[in-house]
Amino acid sequence: MRASPELTRRGFLKTSAVVGGGLVVGFFVPTGMRRLLAQGAPAAAKLPAPNAFLRIAPDDSVTVLLAHSEMGQGIWTTLPMLLNEELGADWSRIRVEHAPASMTYAHTAFGIQATGGSTTTWSEFDRYRQVGAAARQLLVTAAARRWNVPESECRTEKGFVVHGEKRLSYGSLADDASKLPVPSSVTLKDAKDWTVIGKPTRRLDTPEKVTGKAIFGLDVKLPGMLTAVVAHAPTFGGKVKSFDAKAAKGVAGVKAVYEIPTGVAVAADSFWAAKLGRDALKIEWEKGPNADLDTKRLLETYCAKVTTPGTEAKAGGDVQSALSGPGKKITAEYSVPYLAHATMEPLNCTIRKTPDGCEVWAGTQFQTVDQQHIAGILGLKPEQVAIHTTFLGGGFGRRANPVSDLVSEAAHVAKGVDVPVKLMWTREDDMRGGYYRPLAVHRVEGALDEKGAPVAWRHRIATQSICAGTPFEGMMIKNGVDATSVEGASNSPYLAAIANHRVELHTMEKGVPVLWWRSVGHTHTAFAVESFVDELAHAAGRDPLEFRRALLAKSPRHLAVLERAAAKAGWGTPLPTGRARGLAVHESFGSWVAQVAEVSVEGGRIRVHRVVCAIDCGIAVNPLSIAAQMESAIAFGLGAALHGAITLQEGRVVEGNFNDYRVLRLNEMPRVDVEIVQSREKPGGAGEPGTPPIAPAVANAVFALTGKRLRALPFRLS
Numbered sequence: 001m002r003a004s005p006e007l008t009r010r011g012f013l014k015t016s017a018v019v020g021g022g023l024v025v026g027f028f029v030p031t032g033m034r035r036l037l038a039q040g041a042p043a044a045a046k047l048p049a050p051n052a053f054l055r056i057a058p059d060d061s062v063t064v065l066l067a068h069s070e071m072g073q074g075i076w077t078t079l080p081m082l083l084n085e086e087l088g089a090d091w092s093r094i095r096v097e098h099a100p101a102s103m104t105y106a107h108t109a110f111g112i113q114a115t116g117g118s119t120t121t122w123s124e125f126d127r128y129r130q131v132g133a134a135a136r137q138l139l140v141t142a143a144a145r146r147w148n149v150p151e152s153e154c155r156t157e158k159g160f161v162v163h164g165e166k167r168l169s170y171g172s173l174a175d176d177a178s179k180l181p182v183p184s185s186v187t188l189k190d191a192k193d194w195t196v197i198g199k200p201t202r203r204l205d206t207p208e209k210v211t212g213k214a215i216f217g218l219d220v221k222l223p224g225m226l227t228a229v230v231a232h233a234p235t236f237g238g239k240v241k242s243f244d245a246k247a248a249k250g251v252a253g254v255k256a257v258y259e260i261p262t263g264v265a266v267a268a269d270s271f272w273a274a275k276l277g278r279d280a281l282k283i284e285w286e287k288g289p290n291a292d293l294d295t296k297r298l299l300e301t302y303c304a305k306v307t308t309p310g311t312e313a314k315a316g317g318d319v320q321s322a323l324s325g326p327g328k329k330i331t332a333e334y335s336v337p338y339l340a341h342a343t344m345e346p347l348n349c350t351i352r353k354t355p356d357g358c359e360v361w362a363g364t365q366f367q368t369v370d371q372q373h374i375a376g377i378l379g380l381k382p383e384q385v386a387i388h389t390t391f392l393g394g395g396f397g398r399r400a401n402p403v404s405d406l407v408s409e410a411a412h413v414a415k416g417v418d419v420p421v422k423l424m425w426t427r428e429d430d431m432r433g434g435y436y437r438p439l440a441v442h443r444v445e446g447a448l449d450e451k452g453a454p455v456a457w458r459h460r461i462a463t464q465s466i467c468a469g470t471p472f473e474g475m476m477i478k479n480g481v482d483a484t485s486v487e488g489a490s491n492s493p494y495l496a497a498i499a500n501h502r503v504e505l506h507t508m509e510k511g512v513p514v515l516w517w518r519s520v521g522h523t524h525t526a527f528a529v530e531s532f533v534d535e536l537a538h539a540a541g542r543d544p545l546e547f548r549r550a551l552l553a554k555s556p557r558h559l560a561v562l563e564r565a566a567a568k569a570g571w572g573t574p575l576p577t578g579r580a581r582g583l584a585v586h587e588s589f590g591s592w593v594a595q596v597a598e599v600s601v602e603g604g605r606i607r608v609h610r611v612v613c614a615i616d617c618g619i620a621v622n623p624l625s626i627a628a629q630m631e632s633a634i635a636f637g638l639g640a641a642l643h644g645a646i647t648l649q650e651g652r653v654v655e656g657n658f659n660d661y662r663v664l665r666l667n668e669m670p671r672v673d674v675e676i677v678q679s680r681e682k683p684g685g686a687g688e689p690g691t692p693p694i695a696p697a698v699a700n701a702v703f704a705l706t707g708k709r710l711r712a713l714p715f716r717l718s
Contacts, residue, residue, distance in 0.1 A: 118685020345393020
């Protein structure tokens with residue numbers, strides 16, 4: 001499980017990287033954006049270091065190292081598919097490993113090793129094909145030289161180089177190929193010749209997960225390891241005033257109790273002993289500046305704020321005049337609560353200090369950022385921190401924290417003991433630990449002309465900034481506007497179709513730590529935008545689909561998925577008594593998604609029976625994975641729409657576990673039909689874009705059924 005050492009460009013080119021008698025291929029691509037962590041980042045070299053590798057062993061196995069983290073989104077299969085499109089290996093011989101934490105594996109756009117923003121497939125689409133093509137070229141060259149024939153007469157076939165009746169396996173050629181210079185350029189297949197990309201492919205990680213062989217962070221066990229839990233302040237920003245550890249130290253198995261910056265750590269032989277020790281602590285807390293936070297008062301403050309002008313995020317025409325003119329006026333306010341990520345696997349991190357640095361085992365989305373924070377705490381250089389990325393039991397953004405809260409706490413815990421230690425957060429620790437999707441309130445005002453066409457749209461948003469105070473602030477906040485607060489609203493195609501429009505932002509400074517949550521700002525902007533479009537349509541006396549068609553006439557990809565979903569769902573055809581349909585369409589992370597929800601109300605509760613989803617994500621590398629991600633995103637978003645809310649009383653988070661912070665249950669899961677648009681456009685995201693449309697689609701269906709507008713999440717009929 002030891003991580004590979006930091007690789008340099010010079011070292012890689014000098015050795016051509018022979019590993020275990022096999023072939024390792026690296027590839028180069030220029031960084032597309034300035035580094036997100038520009039502060040302190042090294043200057044970009046003329047030729048960036050290799051950032052992904054392919055290893056072919058003498059036994060014909062092909063190991064692909066992932067520069068990104070597998071958290072259920074399917075890249076354990078998608079990235080090897082890209083590579084094998086060009087390599088042409090025997091798919092049954094493909095193996096996959098997470099790459100070690102190293103700038104060798106930096107994201108092509110972000111300049112750090114990270115997984116997020118539904119960027120993995122598009123960021124690696126060229127690179128993984130390039131490395132496959134380079135490896136194939138080396139293998140062909142090696143075979144041609146062994147046979148003393150022209151390379152042009154050789155071809156490859158399912159893990160073999162073939163010349164006439166002669167065949168040599170990739171494994172038998174790997175050693176020779178490793179001694180050849182890596183080609184300076186490669187020619188990739190034309191799309192018409194693809195045989196792997198676009199083919200529905202079963203996931204490579206499924207067998208390990210089904211059999212229990214897959215290693216998640218919670219599965220890591222090291223000799224002599226202790227397990228630690230931390231008692232955190234009950235309010236955000238609270239501090240330890242004093243504590244009595246006598247009773248805690250008396251619990252069998254407890255080995256150490258000590259204060260760290262975030263609370264009091266208890267390390268023991270087992271999790272249960274550590275938890276019992278923590279329960280026995282007597283702590284006096286300084287509650288800090290946020291002890292009076294209350295959800296009801298926060299909402300009142302936000303609602304008052306959106307009645308006043310905010311910072312301009314997008315503007316066109318003369319909104320005020322259009323809103324003051326003749327025609328029908330509509331005003332609506334929408335609110336969404338704080339939301340926890342509620343990952344299946346609770347947060348955890350294992351650290352073992354070594355003479356040369358430390359080793360870390362964690363399911364992380366932010367290897368480079370975590371590496372830097374751990375190094376700073378333990379007095380090491382980042383390259384002395386070897387991070388072993390395990391499988392992630394869900395991420396949704398929670399394991400990509402700019403301040404690395406969990407792993408930083410683990411590093412402080414590790415400083416207090418001389419043996420390996422695993423920090424574990426209980427479900428309650430995680431649920432009450434902050435870094436939520438921000439609470440937000442939207443106020444939208446619109447005007448219709450005498451023909452029922454929209455002529456004005458003013459949209460005011462009050463929410464917290466996710467990027468303020470982080471290394472991402474310089475890139476993401478421009479002229480006082482955090483792009484993640486307004487995305488999906490400021491760039492809505494509806495605004496482009498309405499001459500008079502304006503989006504304004506009030507950035508609320510509250511003491512609740514916030515973070516990106518699956519689909520980030522689109523989680524709330526899509527709800528407000530698609531709900532309000534529906535309200536405009538009904539105010540105009542027009543069918544919601546027809547109304548959207550008119551507004552999306554110059555947005556062909558929006559319109560195409562909308563038409564596809566509506567047709568598949570049977571929009572306009574009769575439904576059984578007591579059911580109705582609602583629709584929504586939204587673009588995020590480079591993909592366009594439309595959804596039609598079919599609902600009923602049973603016993604005073606909303607029941608979603610069916611969701612038809614159409615997605616245009618550009619080139620669909622693995623349709624099976626894309627369909628699964630749509631199903632997953634719909635379940636995730638539907639759970640939030642029907643149940644999810646983090647609430648505060650007297651500065652404390654009320655919810656603690658799945659009994660009071662409900663996620664979608666199996667008997668609530670609707671039938672989901674996914675339609676994938678065939679496209680040769682640049683690949684977009686799949687992990688997040690399916691979440692934003694589901695809440696407004698359901699809300700619009702409930703209105704069609706009951707005449708009641710649901711403008712607050714989670715939905716309540718009374």
